[in-house]
Amino acid sequence: MKYCPNCGAQLSDDAMFCPACGARFGAPQQPYQQQPYQQQPYQQQPQYPQQPQYPQQDAPVKGKKRSIVGWVVAILVGVAMVAMKMGW
Ligand SMILES: [Zn+2]
Helix, strand or coil, X not given: CEECCCCCCEECCCCCECCCCCCECCCCCCCCCCCCCCXXXXXXXXXXXXXXXXXXXXXXXXXXXXXXXXXXXXXXXXXXXXXXXXXX
């Protein structure tokens, strides 16, 4: 048993409207379909830090250069030592 919120008349539980005042209230209070998530930041994509600079590429190059310089120095030293041994 429920009562009309408008006039207070006794109503059946399944009454869709008040027979006394005609107020419609039977429809259960459906939650409004208001989507509270309208502010979804789709545009804010996760920031992928673009790293165009690969600092690791410099190290091998320097290493190669350094190794080349080392080889050249070693060869020059070897040639010089050979030349010294040959009595130049
Ligand atoms: Zn009523």
